Amino acid sequence: xxxxxxxxxxxxxxxxxxxxxxxxxxxxxxxxxxxxxxxxxxxxxxxxxxxxxxxxxxxxxxxxxxxxxxxxxxxxxxxxxxxxxxxxxxxxxxxxxxxxxxxxxxxxxxxxxxxxxxxxxxxxxxxxxxxxxxxxxxxxxxxxxxxxxxxxxxxxxxxxxxxxxxxxxxxxxxxxxxxxxxxxxxxxxxxxxxxxxxxxxxxxxxxxxxxxxxxxxxxxxxxxxxxxxxxxxxxxxxxxxxxxxxxxxxxxxxxxxxxxxxxxxxxxxxxxxxxxxxxxxxxxxxxxxxxxxxxxxxxxxxxxxxxxxxxxxxxxxxxxxxxxxxxxxxxxxxxxxxxxxxxxxxxxxxxxxxxxxxxxxxxxxxxxxxxxxxxxxxxxxxxxx
Ligand code: LLP
Numbered sequence: 001x002x003x004x005x006x007x008x009x010x011x012x013x014x015x016x017x018x019x020x021x022x023x024x025x026x027x028x029x030x031x032x033x034x035x036x037x038x039x040x041x042x043x044x045x046x047x048x049x050x051x052x053x054x055x056x057x058x059x060x061x062x063x064x065x066x067x068x069x070x071x072x073x074x075x076x077x078x079x080x081x082x083x084x085x086x087x088x089x090x091x092x093x094x095x096x097x098x099x100x101x102x103x104x105x106x107x108x109x110x111x112x113x114x115x116x117x118x119x120x121x122x123x124x125x126x127x128x129x130x131x132x133x134x135x136x137x138x139x140x141x142x143x144x145x146x147x148x149x150x151x152x153x154x155x156x157x158x159x160x161x162x163x164x165x166x167x168x169x170x171x172x173x174x175x176x177x178x179x180x181x182x183x184x185x186x187x188x189x190x191x192x193x194x195x196x197x198x199x200x201x202x203x204x205x206x207x208x209x210x211x212x213x214x215x216x217x218x219x220x221x222x223x224x225x226x227x228x229x230x231x232x233x234x235x236x237x238x239x240x241x242x243x244x245x246x247x248x249x250x251x252x253x254x255x256x257x258x259x260x261x262x263x264x265x266x267x268x269x270x271x272x273x274x275x276x277x278x279x280x281x282x283x284x285x286x287x288x289x290x291x292x293x294x295x296x297x298x299x300x301x302x303x304x305x306x307x308x309x310x311x312x313x314x315x316x317x318x319x320x321x322x323x324x325x326x327x328x329x330x331x332x333x334x335x336x337x338x339x340x341x342x343x344x345x346x347x348x349x350x351x352x353x354x355x356x357x358x359x360x361x362x363x364x365x366x367x368x369x370x371x372x373x374x375x376x377x378x379x380x381x382x383x384x385x
Contacts, residue, residue: 015279017365017366018277018278018383019274021383022383027239027269028064031062031266035247041247042261044066045065045265048073049267049270049272049364050267050271055274056080060077068088071095071101074089075101078105085106090185092113096124103125103130115161118172125178133182134179135223136181138160139161139162141204142201143188167211170212183220185225188225193229206255209222209255220259221263222256222260223262223264226264228241228266228268232310272363276359277312277361278355279356280353281350281355282296284328291326292328293329294331295333297356302361303364305340306339314347314359319349319354324349329343
């Protein structure tokens with residue numbers, strides 16, 4: 001069990017995110033140890049999962065690149081020390097300002113999601129007399145078997161281009177003097193725990209590569225996106241996701257061509273387990289049918305339960321470990337009925353003032369916080385060792 005410095009927490013204003021930097025470094029070391037076995041593999045950390053400067057700097061120091069989805073993320077990655085040569089930039093709606101800024105930075109690659117976007121990148125690169133490296137995001141129509149709001153690889157959604165349009169898109173890119181076609185990009189969804197899904201993705205990519213070969217085409221790199229999931233139910237049982245199984249699956253199932261590089265965009269699996277949202281119990285309310293633990297964090301601090309029906313492993317850090325238990329609904333203070341962390345949560349008898357920890361909150365937690373209801377954004381604190 002993770003031991004939290006509860007005494008130290010007593011002096012801090014709640015709610016706040018607490019990041020275990022030692023666990024983050026251990027996670028990054030595990031990734032790097034896997035990559036050492038595959039010199040042609042490259043990991044771009046998906047900045048969208050957590051853009052806290054300390055977290056980004058720690059990731060930059062470990063030598064990972066960045067996967068960005070806005071001009072702001074490109075700048076945050078650069079400010080943290082991630083070299084432009086390791087930045088990929090995706091997104092269906094890149095604005096002129098964002099494309100210009102990314103061209104000025106000289107990023108590694110634009111993950112292009114449509115032909116109109118390709119034309120605009122070509123025009124803007126022409127004005128600057130540069131050549132932009134591009135990869136096409138291809139919709140592989142592989143079911144990620146995950147929550148509908150975070151499935152992206154199925155047909156008919158706003159992301160990427162259709163597989164059947166790929167050759168035509170590459171031909172158009174080749175005819176444009178200021179873009180260089182470099183790769184194919186895929187992303188099938190997030191919080192993927194069943195790795196078999198990635199075998200399906202590999203099969204689809206192998207078929208596409210065969211098809212491209214028949215047209216005399218071979219991308220320099222393949223980018224398989226992110227999506228590796230974490231154990232939200234038992235964060236202490238699996239603090240570091242199964243990276244070795246994940247990378248070796250691609251080594252086994254993906255038929256890379258001579259000289260091809262393989263790129264990954266991992267977000268959640270890098271940062272989820274190192275972060276915890278710490279809240280304080282404001283009131284315990286006993287209704288006729290239910291008991292409520294009302295905490296001072298709400299969906300403005302951690303939106304995943306309200307938005308995706310997610311459950312974060314919940315602990316009362318103030319109660320004695322042998323305390324009697326009770327069943328509660330754990331809720332926030334926001335004036336909306338969706339502001340619920342969990343229902344029927346079994347916790348030690350909880351009192352006003354008790355500290356409550358919502359675990360595995362390092363990914364898509366702090367970064368999705370809002371000031372709705374004129375609330376303060378949560379602060380962040382870090383373990384130093
Ligand atoms: N690459 C692309 C193109 C993506 O769209 C995403 C995530 C990633 C990489 C990183 O995926 P990861 O390794 O983190 O699964 N807010 C939601 C998750 C949204 C994911 C969006 N795209 C949540 O809290 O579950």
